[in-house]
Amino acid sequence: MASVRQVQVTFDCAQPERVGRFWCEVLGYVVPPSVEEASAEERASWFACADPDGVTPRLYFQRVPEGKVVKNRVHLDVRTGTGLVGAERVAVLEAECARLIELGATRVRLLVADEENESCMVMQDVEGNEFCLD
Template sequence: MSTSFQVTFDAADPLALGEFWCAALGYVRDAPPQGFASWEEALTAWEVPRELWNSKNAVSDPDGSGPRIFIQQVPEPKTVKNRVHLDLNVSAGRTGGERLEVLRAEAARLEAIGARTVEERSELGDTWIVMQDPEGNEFCLQ
């Protein structure tokens, strides 16, 4: 049996966090419901108060192979380390200095769109970079 899943993030600003993950992963924002040209049109038609328009967001892999990311607004800020995090495999098939160069280049690209590098780690011959998205959620580059 195969079970599909999505990854859910709590956030202060779901739209902005969704933009970051779209840029980081090559994802796109979920399309508005059929019959609506935009989310704004749909939310207006459904009479959703404007202050709730940024309460939820979802982004997906345009190829359909990666999991959907759902982002929900919460009132409290992130205060502790994530117990679950994403690992972004950006250096598949590379080793040594070439692998490290790819990891560092991707870290720089993600920093330019709002991420923060926490540390570079090596263990048992493997190296990865621990990062945080704009809201402080940890993820790793491998």
């Protein structure tokens, strides 16, 4: 039997606090008191945010010296259109896309529904990390 009790998703980035605060806004996460109490110097090297209900994984952001050079091998799917189909789903994705652009995200492309998958939106966060509105 596995002894894993929690999962944390870690992002390598140049500006941990900036990226972390972006994801707080996207997901409705909060900054834990231990992070808020950390010095500005510490938050420049790491930052974290958490689901206020403690249900979904904590996100951790760590500063690395190298920049992003290739596509992510792992990404987050932000589930905004669950249960919706067709034009109704696309309208919800477009509305959330507009909100996230105001936070600093970049729209990459809309993937239109096919025989197997519903429509989803590929986006990038404030440092170019890909994620999907699903």
